Ligand SMILES: NC(=O)C1=CN([C@@H]2O[C@H](COP(=O)(O)OP(=O)(O)OC[C@H]3O[C@@H](n4cnc5c(N)ncnc54)[C@H](OP(=O)(O)O)[C@@H]3O)[C@@H](O)[C@H]2O)C=CC1
């Protein structure tokens with residue numbers, strides 16, 4: 001088991017990639033604290049989503065807690081770490097994953113959409129990483145932080161001019177934290193998923209021609225699944241990756257390299 005008796009925090013763990021990270025971590029022997037935030041603009045049953053993931057982890061024989069909070073608020077990371085330590089005694093791994101992507105054209109994008117996206121995706125990653133790293137430093141036993149960046153850190157999107165800079169920023173955050181936290185044995189890396197079928201892009205990919213375009217352009221011939229990303233996060237979080245820090249792992253089925 002790659003994460004036997006480790007304690008893992010996952011932000012944005014109620015759905016999509018974060019949920020898969022939480023479950024994959026439990027399958028590898030970890031207890032898991034799951035952050036989510038029900039007060040955003042998604043339109044379906046999030047409370048049942050969080051209870052399902054908790055039940056799934058408990059069925060795997062591991063412990064799980066849910067901690068609601070908007071990662072864009074600095075205090076959320078502090079509370080999340082405190083509640084995790086109260087429940088499980090320590091923090092070994094942070095998967096900083098919560099993110100939003102409200103597709104919007106550039107020329108008429110309201111400041112509020114930009115600010116919300118930067119607040120959740122970049123500032124949120126910063127605050128949660130800082131809170132977890134302080135705890136790991138105090139414990140004195142090292143740790144691993146894996147942030148969900150994106151292929152969008154490397155390429156643009158006409159409806160994502162507010163989003164792609166946050167994903168580049170998340171990767172840059174992990175690079176700088178790798179330097180700042182290396183002396184404490186805390187490794188910091190990012191995964192860069194390609195197009196993964198989740199609620200985040202369900203509307204966008206409901207356009208059959210767009211979906212078919214992606215499937216054709218991805219050398220492995222299919223959209224990604226949340227579990228494809230989760231397995232890579234578990235690897236980077238584990239001792240198998242003990243000499244890997246400041247790195248980014250593309251998990252995109254080959255999408256990025258497929259120019260022609
Ligand atoms: N899907 C894709 O193709 C790709 C996704 N990514 C990145 O992966 C990450 C996860 O995306 P994905 O799984 O697709 O998205 P989903 O929309 O499926 O899930 C988003 C998760 O983030 C939580 N969340 C949203 N806003 C906040 C907030 N302010 N504070 C705390 N939690 C929040 C949601 O909680 P709740 O259930 O309460 O709403 C949910 O658990 C994001 O960072 C995204 O940028 C990167 C590359 C590709």
Ligand SMILES: C[C@H](O)[C@@H]1OC(=O)[C@H](O)[C@@H]1O
Pocket residue numbers: 101149150151152157167193194195196200201204
């Ligand atoms: C939401 C998008 O489909 C998805 O998000 C990303 O980060 C990927 O690059 C895709 O654009």
